[in-house]
Amino acid sequence: MSAHVELRPGAYADSVTLLQVSRTVAQLPGVAAAQVAMATPLNVEVLEGMGFEIPPEAGVNDLVVAVRLDDTANDSPAEAVLADVLADVLAGVDRALADSTRRPSGSAELAAHRTTATALRDVHDGGVVVLVSVPGPSAVVEAMDAVEAGRDVMIFSDNVPVEHELALKRAAEPGGVLVMGPDCGTAIVDGVGLGFANVVSPGPVGIVAASGTGCQQLLALLDHAGVGVTSALGVGGRDLGADVGGLATREALRRLDAEESVELVVLVSKPPAPEVATSVQEYAAGLATPVELALLGAGQPDLTAAAERVLERLGRPVPTWPVAEPATARGPVGGTMLRGLFVGGTLAGEARQLAAEALGAVGAALDDLHGDGHGVVDFGDDAYTSGRAHPMIDPTLRLDHLARVADDPRTGVVLLDVVLGHGAEPDPAALLAPALEAVTAPVVVSLVGTAGDPQGLERQRAALAAAGAEVHLSNARATRRALELLGATR
Amino acid sequence: MSTARVATTGVDLLADAVEAQAVDVTRVDWRPPMPGTEADLATVAVDPRRAAANAQAVAAMLGVTAHLVDVGPASEVLGLERGEFLHAGPPIEWARASGPLRGGLMAGAALEGLVEDPQDAVALFESGAGVSLEPCHHRGTVGPMAGVVTPSMWMFVLEDRATGRRTHCSLNEGLGKVLRYGAYSPDVLTRLRWMGDVLGPALRAAVRATVDAQGPVDVTGILTQMLQMGDEAHNRNRAGTLMLLRDLAPALATSGLPATDVAEVLRFVGGNDHFFLNLAMPACKLALDAARDVPGSTMVVAMARNGTDFGIQVSGTGDEWFTGPAQVADGLYLGDYGPDDANPDIGDSAITETAGIGGFAMATAPAIVRLVGGSVPDALATTRRMHEITLAKNPRWSVPVLEFQGTPTGIDVTRVCRTGILPQINTGMAGRVAGVGQVGAGLVTPPAEIFPQALARLAELSTRTQTG
Numbered sequence: 001m002s003a004h005v006e007l008r009p010g011a012y013a014d015s016v017t018l019l020q021v022s023r024t025v026a027q028l029p030g031v032a033a034a035q036v037a038m039a040t041p042l043n044v045e046v047l048e049g050m051g052f053e054i055p056p057e058a059g060v061n062d063l064v065v066a067v068r069l070d071d072t073a074n075d076s077p078a079e080a081v082l083a084d085v086l087a088d089v090l091a092g093v094d095r096a097l098a099d100s101t102r103r104p105s106g107s108a109e110l111a112a113h114r115t116t117a118t119a120l121r122d123v124h125d126g127g128v129v130v131l132v133s134v135p136g137p138s139a140v141v142e143a144m145d146a147v148e149a150g151r152d153v154m155i156f157s158d159n160v161p162v163e164h165e166l167a168l169k170r171a172a173e174p175g176g177v178l179v180m181g182p183d184c185g186t187a188i189v190d191g192v193g194l195g196f197a198n199v200v201s202p203g204p205v206g207i208v209a210a211s212g213t214g215c216q217q218l219l220a221l222l223d224h225a226g227v228g229v230t231s232a233l234g235v236g237g238r239d240l241g242a243d244v245g246g247l248a249t250r251e252a253l254r255r256l257d258a259e260e261s262v263e264l265v266v267l268v269s270k271p272p273a274p275e276v277a278t279s280v281q282e283y284a285a286g287l288a289t290p291v292e293l294a295l296l297g298a299g300q301p302d303l304t305a306a307a308e309r310v311l312e313r314l315g316r317p318v319p320t321w322p323v324a325e326p327a328t329a330r331g332p333v334g335g336t337m338l339r340g341l342f343v344g345g346t347l348a349g350e351a352r353q354l355a356a357e358a359l360g361a362v363g364a365a366l367d368d369l370h371g372d373g374h375g376v377v378d379f380g381d382d383a384y385t386s387g388r389a390h391p392m393i394d395p396t397l398r399l400d401h402l403a404r405v406a407d408d409p410r411t412g413v414v415l416l417d418v419v420l421g422h423g424a425e426p427d428p429a430a431l432l433a434p435a436l437e438a439v440t441a442p443v444v445v446s447l448v449g450t451a452g453d454p455q456g457l458e459r460q461r462a463a464l465a466a467a468g469a470e471v472h473l474s475n476a477r478a479t480r481r482a483l484e485l486l487g488a489t490r
Numbered sequence: 491m492s493t494a495r496v497a498t499t500g501v502d503l504l505a506d507a508v509e510a511q512a513v514d515v516t517r518v519d520w521r522p523p524m525p526g527t528e529a530d531l532a533t534v535a536v537d538p539r540r541a542a543a544n545a546q547a548v549a550a551m552l553g554v555t556a557h558l559v560d561v562g563p564a565s566e567v568l569g570l571e572r573g574e575f576l577h578a579g580p581p582i583e584w585a586r587a588s589g590p591l592r593g594g595l596m597a598g599a600a601l602e603g604l605v606e607d608p609q610d611a612v613a614l615f616e617s618g619a620g621v622s623l624e625p626c627h628h629r630g631t632v633g634p635m636a637g638v639v640t641p642s643m644w645m646f647v648l649e650d651r652a653t654g655r656r657t658h659c660s661l662n663e664g665l666g667k668v669l670r671y672g673a674y675s676p677d678v679l680t681r682l683r684w685m686g687d688v689l690g691p692a693l694r695a696a697v698r699a700t701v702d703a704q705g706p707v708d709v710t711g712i713l714t715q716m717l718q719m720g721d722e723a724h725n726r727n728r729a730g731t732l733m734l735l736r737d738l739a740p741a742l743a744t745s746g747l748p749a750t751d752v753a754e755v756l757r758f759v760g761g762n763d764h765f766f767l768n769l770a771m772p773a774c775k776l777a778l779d780a781a782r783d784v785p786g787s788t789m790v791v792a793m794a795r796n797g798t799d800f801g802i803q804v805s806g807t808g809d810e811w812f813t814g815p816a817q818v819a820d821g822l823y824l825g826d827y828g829p830d831d832a833n834p835d836i837g838d839s840a841i842t843e844t845a846g847i848g849g850f851a852m853a854t855a856p857a858i859v860r861l862v863g864g865s866v867p868d869a870l871a872t873t874r875r876m877h878e879i880t881l882a883k884n885p886r887w888s889v890p891v892l893e894f895q896g897t898p899t900g901i902d903v904t905r906v907c908r909t910g911i912l913p914q915i916n917t918g919m920a921g922r923v924a925g926v927g928q929v930g931a932g933l934v935t936p937p938a939e940i941f942p943q944a945l946a947r948l949a950e951l952s953t954r955t956q957t958g
Contacts, residue, residue: 017860019822035825042666046825111871112519114878114909116499119518121877123497131508133500134520137528141535141908142499142520148541151497156504167536192496192513195504393503423507454510 002032002069004086005052011063012038013097018063024096025067030085032070036093039064065093117145129189132181133157139182140164147172147179154234155181156195158382162243165236169247178251183382184234185212185390186421188219195234196392198421199452203228204314206256206289208249210239210269213344213380214296214303216419216448217475218268221307223450224473225319230261237345240272240295246280253280257287265289266310270346271297302350302476323481324461324471330442335412338362338486339369339405340376341398343391347417347446348378351479358483369401370408376415377401392424395431402432406439413442415482417475420449420460427455429463436467443468444482446475527907527942530949534904537952539786547781547789547805548882548900551845554780556657556773557706559649561694563686565641567658568629572602576626578637578838579796580811583623584615588797590672590833593924594636595623597674601682602640608674627792627803630779631658632771632838635670635920636797643682644690648709648772655779657772661685661693664762667927671920672833692747692755699741707737709773712766714886717847717897722855723770724839724848725916725931730766735759771838774845781805781900785955788948789881790901793844793913793936797836797920800936804903804944806951812944814937819919821861821932833922835934840915846884846899849914849933850876854889854897861916861931872914873898879905879913903948906941 013021018037025034033050037043039058047054052066067089069082113119116130130146132139136159146153147168155168160182172179180187186209187194191202196212198219205227209215215232222229233255235248249267256265267284272295284291292313294306301309308318338355340362342348348364356362359374368375379391379398391398405411414436418428425431436443445464449457464471472478498505499518508515523531534540564570575595577587587595592612599611604621615621626633633639637660645658663681667673700707712733719729735756742752759765778791787805794801801811816834823831842848852859853873856866864872873889876898883896901913912935919930 019824020860023822033826045666050826111874112517114519114521114911115905116497116518117905118878119497119499119516123516127495128516129496131496131498131500131504133498133504135522137532138520138523140532141523141904142518144535146497157500161532164532164536167538171536171538190495192508192511194496194508197507389501422510423504 002071002082003052003067004069005054005064005066007039007055007058008063008065009061012061013063021093021096025089025093028089028092030069031067031089033068035064035066036097037064038062065090115145116142117149120145120149120151127190129154129194131156131194136160136182140168143168143179144171147175147177150175150177152178152189153180154184154187154194155179155236156184157181158183158385162238165238166244169244172251173247176251178233178255179248180234181236184236186215186232187234188229188232190231193422196419196421196423197232198223198450199454200450201228202230202261204261204263205229205310206259206262206265207232208235208252208256208265208267209233210235210237210249210272211296211346213417213419213448214268214270214346216344216421217303217347218266218307220448220450220473221304221321222310224322225307225311225316227311227314227316230259231256237270240269240276240280242273242276246276249280250283253284253287253291257289262289264310264313265291266294266306267291268294268303268306269296270349271295296346296350298353302354303346304474304476321472321474321477323477324465326443326468326470327466328468330440330468332485333412333441335408335410335441336486337410337412338374338376338415338482339411339413340415341369341402341405342376342378342417343380343398344417344419344448345378345380347448347475348376350475351415352376354476354479355483366401370404372410392419395425395428399431399435402435403438406435411441413444413482413485414439415444415479417446417448418460418464420447420453420455420457422454424455429460429467433463433467436464436469439468442485443470444478444485445469445471446478447471447473448475521910524907524910524938524942527945530942530945531904531907533949533952534788534945537786537956539955540788543784543786543806544789544881544900544902547784547787550780551777551900552882552884554650554710554777556648556709556776557651558646558697558709558769559701559706560647561644561690561697562647563641563690564639564643564645567645567647568631570639570641572641573604573620573622574641575621575623576629576631576633576637576639577623577796578626578633578635578836579794580799580801580813581625582796582798584618586798588833588836589922589924589926590836590920591636591638591797593672593674594638594669596924597669597678597682598638598640600674600679602642625794626838627794630656632775632841633660633670634662634767634771634839635837635918636672637838638669642686644686644693646769646772648769648776650776650780655776657776657779659768659772661689662762662765662768664758665764665928671918671927672924673927674925688751689755689758692742692745692751693738695745695747696738696741699745700738703741707734709769710886713770713773713847716766717851717854717887718890720855720857722848722851722858722916724767724842725861725918726763726855726858727766727770728763730770731759731763734766734769767839770847771841774841774847777845778841783808786952788903790844790903793840793915794838795835795840797833800835800940802936802940802944804948807944807947810947812940812947814940817934817937819917819930819932819934821919821930823930824928827921827929831921831926831929832919835917836920837917839917843913843915844901846880846897847887849916851887851889851897852914852916853892875911876914878909879911903941903944907945910938912936912938
């Protein structure tokens with residue numbers, strides 16, 4: 001007989017604790033079955049069902065410890081052996097009961113919210129802005145949370161379908177919510193840089209940008225000219241297209257018009273749909289604050305020209321745009337082709353257009369970097385960023401192609417952009433330098449940044465020049481210089 | 491409460507860049523949604539009806555106060571006829587019914603005198619002659635565990651006095667070997683007969699007298715109080731049960747019934763810590779029914795299990811059930827029982843979680859957190875986690891230890907799919923074999939796939955609305 005039943009009058013633990021204790025004890029070595037419970041009628045029934053004999057005096061305030069030892073392991077275990085096992089088991093019961101009252105506490109730290117909507121429920125600051133950078137197909141879901149909470153949202157994500165963009169901007173319109181993006185790389189809101197934003201001083205200019213690096217070029221040039229920028233609101237490259245119709249551009253213009261410190265608004269955009277350009281122009285004309293339109297495209301002023309017009313309208317002098325000469329000048333090589341490797345879409349577009357005016361056809365595809373024609377590629381294009389970080393964060397793809405371009409005897413001039421600011425690579429010059437040193441052809445770089453940028457504009461400029469590049473602040477100047485080096489300037 | 495000026499969802503590097511400017515950032519711990527749901531989530535996100543529909547559904551639900559207005563046999567209050575059987579969960583036929591549901595039906599058949607011996611009911615249900623099965627939910631009713639309701643069983647009747655809508659639930663039998671856990675032994679039937687002969691009529695007398703004297707018992711109000719007294723109203727109903735007794739005892743004492751009957755009723759109710767569950771459940775259903783049928787709403791209005799299937803219904807998709815296999819709870823077992831003895835999840839009682847209590851209010855019931863091998867911090871984390879998948883905080887039902895934050899209310903199908911966080915349900919476990927009864931208690935979640943199913947339907951209806 002190896003069953004042991006004992007009553008512990010006056011001992012109490014709640015039934016759940018005792019279930020756990022029972023389970024612990026049942027797992028002790030040498031135990032076939034165990035139940036530790038208060039002797040309620042239900043528990044007594046359970047215990048009797050397990051084959052235990054419960055003393056009739058057991059009452060609801062008594063703790064019952066019932067254990068059956070496993071005596072099949074040994075043919076005929078001596079009483080003394082069983083007594084030892086039982087003593088161990090009862091010690092185990094005591095231990096389990098003691099343990100049950102001091103359980104380790106889990107982490108009391110609050111887990112982060114899992115959706116934008118639930119995070120915004122806990123934010124009680126009126127000025128909060130939401131920055132969404134999840135994969136494109138999911139961006140609309142998170143951004144809609146912000147819109148429904150009445151919060152401005154910047155959608156950094158690319159690969160967002162235009163119908164999602166339209167739905168977001170339509171939902172945002174009645175509440176006066178600003179939807180920046182999708183594919184909005186840069187914004188400065190209330191002095192806070194979001195995404196890839198340059199460090200600028202507050203000032204008289206407000207920017208509305210349907211072009212991230214276009215905006216950054218303006219910030220860089222105005223900063224060099226000593227003109228600050230209060231707000232730079234991105235709207236996404238498609239906002240002025242026919243589908244979206246400038247919904248966010250109008251809201252952004254309205255916001256900047258309402259900001260007292262803004263004396264002049266600049267609207268910079270990739271080529272807009274003509275009818276949208278007209279309607280936005282009409283809207284801008286109705287505002288109290290003057291609006292300078294920098295609508296890029298064939299026959300339009302480039303970004304540098306737009307910055308110069310802004311300075312003129314503000315009555316500020318136009319400075320000389322800085323150029324750093326390469327440490328060792330590179331003469332012409334045998335190649336004749338322009339190879340442009342960009343991370344900024346608008347910068348690439350500007351370079352391609354200026355080059356096309358001088359050279360004729362300039363390709364935009366990866367193959368065009370390695371073919372018999374001229375090529376200017378935007379490595380930040382959606383086609384190269386699906387499932388991969390933007391080249392301002394992950395330079396691998398551009399470096400791979402730069403190495404191939406360096407080895408290609410057809411390469412005549414290499415043209416690059418390097419974009420500084422919050423969020424961008426901490427030391428892009430250091431990553432590029434070895435690759436640039438391997439290039440025998442002349443290298444021209446558009447280094448887009450401000451004096452306050454965390455990477456150190458001067459340090460980056462010096463490092464790039466030391467690696468053999470001619471470094472410009474103006475992308476248009478850099479491009480024209482590259483064309484000149486190709487002997488293609490008119 | 492955060493005073494962040496920027497909230498970021500996605501790449502950490504962009505959050506770092508903002509923080510580097512000495513700006514407070516709230517970071518969302520975003521992770522990819524449940525597989526295959528991206529497109530449907532986007533479709534439903536851009537449905538212009540959704541936000542307002544969900545706000546309407548939440549407001550309708552929160553606006554309901556449930557009063558206990560009557561007690562009566564199902565034949566009377568539901569018009570249930572001989573041979574009609576209600577059961578928990580989504581629709582099911584005998585052939586697919588689990589052990590505890592079969593056991594409950596067998597007990598019900600014997601109780602109604604359709605068979606002499608419960609065992610004979612097997613042939614009766616196999617033949618289907620003169621018997622029919624229907625979900626409780628289809629008849630304005632909820633039933634715990636097997637949820638079997640037959641015409642002679644006495645039911646609580648709850649009413650939303652603003653609209654006159656009603657819901658119903660049977661009277662709780664207690665723990666151990668009981669019909670709702672699939673037991674059908676003679677003592678189970680004896681107890682059920684006593685409940686029909688003595689308990690039901692006594693409660694009817696008490697409820698009606700209370701209605702006449704001071705108005706009906708406010709069940710929603712008791713829920714408010716019990717949540718502050720350590721009950722989560724699914725697996726712990728101790729405070730609620732005693733408050734109900736407090737409200738009905740004077741009328742019972744003066745009911746003119748024999749003192750021995752009154753004493754027996756008081757002893758039965760007071761000795762059954764789960765008695766109030768059968769009021770909490772129909773109160774939750776009454777509130778959730780008000781949120782049904784709002785086009786475009788993604789709010790779950792019912793979660794129910796029949797021991798084989800777990801089903802949900804969603805406000806924007808009408809009466810359609812989205813079902814998947816019910817899971818076995820993870821928890822503690824009575825006596826010698828183990829996981830092999832447990833039946834998959836069963837019962838309409840997950841209506842409590844659907845309404846934001848039960849497992850969702852785990853933080854308010856630290857006394858039972860060990861039921862699931864958990865700790866008090868686990869319980870706090872569970873309630874906080876449920877806020878990630880719900881639309882609102884219930885202003886009436888609050889959790890003191892969480893600074894009186896309202897319970898997480900109104901499960902949003904889209905947020906479940908977005909986060910992969912499944913509703914946490916506290917539950918009892920029935921034996922797998924008919925006749926066994928309760929074998930344990932623990933925690934369970936729905937099968938994950940039913941939420942993408944419901945989402946797909948919402949997306950389909952949304953597309954249909956927007957295109958024509």
